[in-house]
Amino acid sequence: MKLLRLLAAGFSMSLRRSVAFRVNLAFDVLLAFTGLGTAIAAVLIVFTRADTLAGWSKAEFLVLIGTYQLITGLRTTFIDPNLSWFPETGIRNGKLDGYLLQPASSLFLSSLSLSSPLQLIQVLLGVGVLGWGIAAADQVPSVGGVLGWLVLVVAGLVVTWALSVLLACLAFWAPKLQLDVFYHSAWQFGRYPTDVFSRPLRILLTYVFPMALIASVPSTALLRGTRPGLVLAGVAAAGGAATLAALAWRAGLRRYTGATS
Amino acid sequence: MRTLSRTGVLLGFRIRQEVLEWSGAWWFLLTLVVQAVVAPLIGLFVWSAVYPDDPAIARYYVAVVLVTLMTESFEQHTFSERIYNGTLSHELLRPQPVVVGVIGMNLAIRGWLTLLGAPIVLLTGIALQVGFDWWAVLRGTPYLVLAAVLVFLWTFLLALTAFWTDRVHAVVGFGSQLIFLFGGTAAPIGLLPDTWRRVAELLPFYGMNGLPAEIAAGTRSGGSLGYQLVWVALLTGIVMVLWRAGVRRYTAVGS
Numbered sequence: 001m002k003l004l005r006l007l008a009a010g011f012s013m014s015l016r017r018s019v020a021f022r023v024n025l026a027f028d029v030l031l032a033f034t035g036l037g038t039a040i041a042a043v044l045i046v047f048t049r050a051d052t053l054a055g056w057s058k059a060e061f062l063v064l065i066g067t068y069q070l071i072t073g074l075r076t077t078f079i080d081p082n083l084s085w086f087p088e089t090g091i092r093n094g095k096l097d098g099y100l101l102q103p104a105s106s107l108f109l110s111s112l113s114l115s116s117p118l119q120l121i122q123v124l125l126g127v128g129v130l131g132w133g134i135a136a137a138d139q140v141p142s143v144g145g146v147l148g149w150l151v152l153v154v155a156g157l158v159v160t161w162a163l164s165v166l167l168a169c170l171a172f173w174a175p176k177l178q179l180d181v182f183y184h185s186a187w188q189f190g191r192y193p194t195d196v197f198s199r200p201l202r203i204l205l206t207y208v209f210p211m212a213l214i215a216s217v218p219s220t221a222l223l224r225g226t227r228p229g230l231v232l233a234g235v236a237a238a239g240g241a242a243t244l245a246a247l248a249w250r251a252g253l254r255r256y257t258g259a260t261s
Numbered sequence: 262m263r264t265l266s267r268t269g270v271l272l273g274f275r276i277r278q279e280v281l282e283w284s285g286a287w288w289f290l291l292t293l294v295v296q297a298v299v300a301p302l303i304g305l306f307v308w309s310a311v312y313p314d315d316p317a318i319a320r321y322y323v324a325v326v327l328v329t330l331m332t333e334s335f336e337q338h339t340f341s342e343r344i345y346n347g348t349l350s351h352e353l354l355r356p357q358p359v360v361v362g363v364i365g366m367n368l369a370i371r372g373w374l375t376l377l378g379a380p381i382v383l384l385t386g387i388a389l390q391v392g393f394d395w396w397a398v399l400r401g402t403p404y405l406v407l408a409a410v411l412v413f414l415w416t417f418l419l420a421l422t423a424f425w426t427d428r429v430h431a432v433v434g435f436g437s438q439l440i441f442l443f444g445g446t447a448a449p450i451g452l453l454p455d456t457w458r459r460v461a462e463l464l465p466f467y468g469m470n471g472l473p474a475e476i477a478a479g480t481r482s483g484g485s486l487g488y489q490l491v492w493v494a495l496l497t498g499i500v501m502v503l504w505r506a507g508v509r510r511y512t513a514v515g516s
Contacts, residue, residue, distance in 0.1 A: 023426065023427075023428065024427075024428060027428040027431040027432075028431070030431070030435070031431045031434055031435060034435055034438055035434075035438065038438045038441060038442050038447070041442055041447065042304075042441075042442065042447035042448065045447060045448045045452065045453060045454075045457075046307060046308075046311060046448070048452075048453075048454050049311055049452055050311045053307065053310055053311060054310050176288075178288070178289075178292070181292035181295060181296060182292065182295055185295045185296055185299045188299050188300070188303065189299075189303065191303075192303065192306070192307065196306050196307055196310050197306050198306065201306075
């Protein structure tokens with residue numbers, strides 16, 4: 001409860017800071033629209049040449065893009081402002097020292113205390129595209145499909161957070177190693193179903209950087225029906241990743257001796 | 262003539278200086294390489310799934326990866342930041358055109374990106390068993406040179422908006438989206454619906470990416486260098502006008 005209140009307070013402060021800059025707001029809205037528009041256009045071009053792509057119909061692709069956009073929006077709103085460039089800002093510039101002195105979980109403060117509320121525009125746009133995809137689909141999603149999608153989206157979010165924390169934890173051992181860009185580049189592959197890619201890349205995107213869990217798996221559950229085994233695997237992956245992240249953070253803190261030491 | 266030769270010598274020195282400076286930032290350069298190759302690689306996988314039996318798709322996208330690496334421009338970082346932090350004043354006081362420094366850094370970074378990205382291009386080509394007709398690659402060279410000029414002019418043009426706004430990264434990001442969509446990365450422009458293809462063939466973005474890649478891949482035997490040259494002239498004119506207006510508006514930090 002205390003953490004939720006802290007999250008709300010951080011969000012409120014960030015929101016007030018953001019809306020003070022109206023030109024930035026206008027550009028962010030514009031860029032969110034054009035970014036998503038470009039992504040959709042790229043897919044729609046494909047469907048002028050084919051009815052399905054790797055077994056996915058146009059409607060399924062729209063659901064996938066909507067889900068991807070929604071999770072990307074939540075990531076850029078709540079996770080990236082904290083953990084992007086963590087080796088630089090958190091370790092080398094000493095922001096972590098400040099968090100360690102505060103009476104709350106350092107993992108929470110380091111990974112979720114700041115936010116970029118304007119990026120929630122991406123979430124809204126994602127929901128819009130999701131609705132478009134569902135409306136264009138041949139059949140209405142079942143209740144089980146919607147529930148499965150919800151659970152898998154939450155699982156995908158937890159995995160996203162855990163991966164960001166694990167990447168940040170590397171900085172405790174190698175403060176100059178900056179892998180964010182590679183992570184964000186791998187993230188781009190999540191906009192497409194893993195069936196599109198070649199086998200080695202598919203394995204990489206399923207087990208190493210589980211981008212399949214971000215959008216492909218929830219979208220499949222929503223439109224093609226939920227398989228209980230898949231939902232359980234998603235929940236287990238989320239639990240495992242979160243536990244691993246917490247353990248890595250604790251191990252990293254034991255090693256950490258302060259920015260100036 | 263003497264001024265041109267002097268500018269050439271200055272440019273040479275600047276490129277050498279920048280190549281040496283960036284040689285210590287290979288990890289950062291590697292991240293730039295990865296960022297540059299992701300979109301073409303996704304395009305490669307997507308269109309290979311649509312046309313699995315067409316070797317020209319793989320050849321085209323391998324060429325796009327190489328063209329992208331050789332033409333990447335980052336003036337929103339290397340130039341606009343100088344406007345924001347006021348260090349442009351130092352450049353303005355030097356007895357040489359400011360653009361010499363900008364071009365020098367641009368070419369040095371491109372050189373490093375090409376060098377570091379070459380293994381990715383080679384590996385992709387070998388994995389997909391892509392074979393190039395080297396005569397076509399040679400024929401594509403002038404198109405590639407003009408593409409490199411066009412990308413630089415486009416990015417520099419957008420970077421100049423830093424004189425008027427503090428959101429230059431968003432402006433340049435929007436410009437990159439246009440290159441992605443109409444330049445031949447999202448799809449080879451021959452595969453666009455007819456109306457969009459005609460629009461794309463008129464805009465400068467095709468000349469920045471898809472045209473040299475198509476020539477090098479042999480999917481197009483000849484193109485119009487004139488189309489690229491017209492856009493080079495047009496963008497150069499706009500850049501010069503914006504530069505003059507921008508410098509008149511510029512007031513150094515602290516003044």
